[in-house]
Amino acid sequence: xxxxxxxxxxxxxxxxxxxxxxDINLTVKKGERLVVCGPSGSGKSTMIRCINRLxxxxxxxxxxxxxxxxxxxxxxxxxRREVGMxxxxxxxxxxxxxxxNLMLAPTWVRKMPRREAEEKALYYLExxxxxxxxxxxxxxxxxGQQQRVAIARGLCMEPKIMLFDEPTSALxxxxxxxxxxxxxxxxxxxxxxxxxxxxxxFAKTVADCMIFMDQGQIVECSxxxxxxENPKSERTQLFLSQIL
Amino acid sequence: xxxxxxxxxxxxxxxxxxxxxxxxxxxxIPPIVDWLFLQATWxxxxxxxxxxxxxxxxxxxxxxxxxxxxxLYPSEAQWRVDLAFILLGVLFAGFFIPxxxxxxxxxxxxxPYPLVAWILFSGGSWGLEEIDTAQWGGLFLTLVIAGVGITxxxxxxxxxxxxxxxxxxxxxxxxxxxxxxIRGVPLISVLFMASVMLPLFLPEGVNxxxxxxxxxxxxxxxxxxxxxxxxxxxxxxxxxxxxxxxSLGLGYWRTMQLIILPQAxxxxxxxxxxxxxxxxxxxxxxxxxxxxxxxxxxxxxTTDPNWLGTAVEGYVFCAAVYWLFCFSMSxxxxxxxxxxxxxx
Numbered sequence: 001x002x003x004x005x006x007x008x009x010x011x012x013x014x015x016x017x018x019x020x021x022x023d024i025n026l027t028v029k030k031g032e033r034l035v036v037c038g039p040s041g042s043g044k045s046t047m048i049r050c051i052n053r054l055x056x057x058x059x060x061x062x063x064x065x066x067x068x069x070x071x072x073x074x075x076x077x078x079x080r081r082e083v084g085m086x087x088x089x090x091x092x093x094x095x096x097x098x099x100x101n102l103m104l105a106p107t108w109v110r111k112m113p114r115r116e117a118e119e120k121a122l123y124y125l126e127x128x129x130x131x132x133x134x135x136x137x138x139x140x141x142x143x144g145q146q147q148r149v150a151i152a153r154g155l156c157m158e159p160k161i162m163l164f165d166e167p168t169s170a171l172x173x174x175x176x177x178x179x180x181x182x183x184x185x186x187x188x189x190x191x192x193x194x195x196x197x198x199x200x201x202f203a204k205t206v207a208d209c210m211i212f213m214d215q216g217q218i219v220e221c222s223x224x225x226x227x228x229e230n231p232k233s234e235r236t237q238l239f240l241s242q243i244l
Numbered sequence: 245x246x247x248x249x250x251x252x253x254x255x256x257x258x259x260x261x262x263x264x265x266x267x268x269x270x271x272x273i274p275p276i277v278d279w280l281f282l283q284a285t286w287x288x289x290x291x292x293x294x295x296x297x298x299x300x301x302x303x304x305x306x307x308x309x310x311x312x313x314x315x316l317y318p319s320e321a322q323w324r325v326d327l328a329f330i331l332l333g334v335l336f337a338g339f340f341i342p343x344x345x346x347x348x349x350x351x352x353x354x355x356p357y358p359l360v361a362w363i364l365f366s367g368g369s370w371g372l373e374e375i376d377t378a379q380w381g382g383l384f385l386t387l388v389i390a391g392v393g394i395t396x397x398x399x400x401x402x403x404x405x406x407x408x409x410x411x412x413x414x415x416x417x418x419x420x421x422x423x424x425x426i427r428g429v430p431l432i433s434v435l436f437m438a439s440v441m442l443p444l445f446l447p448e449g450v451n452x453x454x455x456x457x458x459x460x461x462x463x464x465x466x467x468x469x470x471x472x473x474x475x476x477x478x479x480x481x482x483x484x485x486x487x488x489x490x491s492l493g494l495g496y497w498r499t500m501q502l503i504i505l506p507q508a509x510x511x512x513x514x515x516x517x518x519x520x521x522x523x524x525x526x527x528x529x530x531x532x533x534x535x536x537x538x539x540x541x542x543x544x545x546t547t548d549p550n551w552l553g554t555a556v557e558g559y560v561f562c563a564a565v566y567w568l569f570c571f572s573m574s575x576x577x578x579x580x581x582x583x584x585x586x587x588x
Contacts, residue, residue: 073495091488095506095586104502105492114256137586150488157492237293 003030004063005192006160008049008155011060011131013046022216023055028161033187033201034194035224038213044196047213050164051194052083065160081109082152088166090146091145092138098125098136098149102156110157117156124152128182137168144175155186162186164195199244212236290550304554306547310431312561315381315536321373325384328361354395377455381536383565388455389462389527389537394520396463401470402509406500408475419471426468430544434461439533458530466523473515477508510584517577521570538562 006028014020018135020043028034036044049055050062053069059101062069064079064199088125102121106112110119125131128148130141138146154162163204164183168176187193189207197203203210203224210227212220212235220227228244231237253259283299288551294301305312335357338349365388368374380388407419426527428432438461439454481504489499509516531540542562546555 052491056492076494077493080491085491087484087488089484091484093485093488093503094509105494108498109493109504222397
C-alpha cells in the first residue's frame with residue numbers, strides 16, 4: 001500500500017460567518033501531484049494554507065505525514081519542517097542575500113553546520129540555474145528569478161511535500177516558463193506536490209489528479225485526461241470554457 | 245559664476261532676496277563673532293576680570309569646567325570616571341576593528357561593563373572609597389542617565405511593541421495598559437513618583453538609591469515611546485514575511501529575531517534616534533528631583549556671587565555641548581542607514 005502523505009477529513013473553516021471551506025475530504029499519496037483550480041474566492045489558497053497551518057481549521061482532521069495538526073506548537077513546527085511552501089509574491093527576505101535566504105532555515109531549524117548549509121544552498125541554486133546571483137539581494141533580481149530562488153529556498157529544507165500557492169500569478173508572461181520548467185523538473189523527480197495554478201498546460205503535463213473547487217467545496221477530482229475531456233459537473237465545464 | 249547666477253540671481257525678485265539676506269547676515273554675523281571670540285575674556289578669577297571687555301566671559305566656563313564635567317564628585321576620585329569612559333571608548337573602538345566579532349563586543353558592553361562602571365563610579369569595593377550618588381553631577385551624570393536610559397529603553401520598547409501585537413490576550417493587555425498609562429503622564433510626574441512616592445509604598449527601612457529610581461523612571465518612560473516607534477516598523481513589514489519564515493519551520497522568536505525585527509528596526513532608525521535625542525535632552529528634568537546634571541550644575545554656577553551676570557555664557561556653552569552630542573547621534577544614524585541599505 002502506498003503511504004498517505006496528506007489526509008484531510010471533513011475539514012470545515014469559517015472566517016466569521018463566512019464558510020470558506022465546506023467538508024473537505026482529500027487524500028494525497030506519496031509522490032502524487034495535485035493541481036487545484038477554480039474561480040477566485042473558492043477557497044483554493046485557504047485549503048493549501050491549512051496544510052501547513054498558516055490558516056487554522058475549525059472542524060475535521062488534517063494529518064500530514066502521520067502528524068495531526070492541532071494547537072500543539074511542536075506538531076505545527078514538525079509539519080512545517082517537512083512541508084515547503086511557495087507564495088504568489090515570493091516572500092524572499094529582502095534584508096538577506098540570496099545565499100543567506102537559502103541557508104537560514106537549514107542552519108536555524110535543522111541546526112546544520114554553516115559549511116554544509118552553504119554547499120546545499122549552492123547546489124539548489126545551481127538546480128534552479130541562478131548560482132551566479134548568490135551574493136545579490138532579492139531586490140536586484142527579476143520576478144522569475146526571485147520565484148526560482150523561493151523554490152530553491154524551500155528545497156533546501158529537503159521537504160517531503162511542496163505546496164505552490166499561485167506561483168506564477170504575479171509574474172510577467174515571459175518569466176512564467178522559467179518557473180514552470182523548474183516545477184516540472186521537480187514533479188518528474190517524484191516530489192509530492194499540490195499546486196494552486198491556472199496554468200493548464202502545466203497541469204496537463206504533470207498532474208496525477210485535477211481538483212476543481214467552487215464556493216469552498218471540492219466539486220470535481222479526477223485525472224487530467226478525464227477532467228479536460230469530459231468534466232462531470234456543469235460548473236467545471238463553464239470554468240474550463242472561460243479559461244481555455 | 246554660473247552657479248551664482250542660476251541659484252541666487254535667477255530673477256530680479258530672487259536677486260533682491262539674495263541681497264537682502266546678505267545685508268542681514270552682514271548685520272548679524274560680525275557682532276556675534278565679536279561677542280563669541282574677538283571681545284571675549286578667556287581666563288580670570290571672577291566676573292570682575294571680564295569687566296574691561298565687551299564680549300563673552302568664557303573665564304566663567306574655564307574656572308568652573310571641572311565642576312561642569314564631574315559635578316561634586318571628589319577630585320581625587322575623578323580618575324575613576326575617566327577610566328570608565330575610556331574603557332567604554334575602547335570597547336566601542338572594537339566595532340571598527342575588522343575581524344573582531346561585533347556580537348562579542350555588544351555582550352561585553354551590555355553585561356560586564358555596566359557592573360564595572362557602577363563599581364568604579366560608586367566605589368565601596370575593590371578598595372575604592374565609596375562615593376554617594378548625591379555627589380555625582382555635571383556632564384558625567386547626564387551621560388550616565390542618557391546611557392542607561394538608551395540601553396534599557398530600547399530592548400524594553402521592542403518587547404513592549406511585540407507584546408502589543410501578541411495574540412495572547414494577557415500579554416497584549418498588559419503591554420497596551422503600560423504604554424498608554426506611561427505615555428499619558430508627563431515625565432516630570434513619573435520622576436516625582438519615582439523619587440517621592442515610591443519610598444512611601446516601600447516598607448520601613450527599605451530604601452534604594454535616588455539615582456537608581458530616576459534611572460528606572462526614565463527607562464520605563466522612554467520604553468513606552470520606543471514601543472510605539474518600533475510598532476510602526478513592525479506594521480510596515482508585509483504579512484508574507486512572517487508566513488514565509490513560519491512555513492520554513494522557524495518559531496515565533498526566531499522569526500522575529502532573524503526576519504521581522506532586522507527589517508522593522510531598519511525602517512524606524514529615524515524614529516528611534518529621534519527618541520534617543522529626546523531622551524538625552526529630557527535627562528535635564530532630573531533637576532526637579534534635586535540632582536545636578538549638566539544643565540543643572542551650569543545653572544547653579546551662574547548664581548555664584550563671584551560670577552553674577554554670566555548666565556548667557558553658561559547657557560550658550562550648555563546649548564553647544566548638547567547640540568554636539570545630539571548632532572553626533574543624528575550623523576551616526578545616517579551612516580547606519582546608509583550601511584544597511586540593500587535596495588528594496
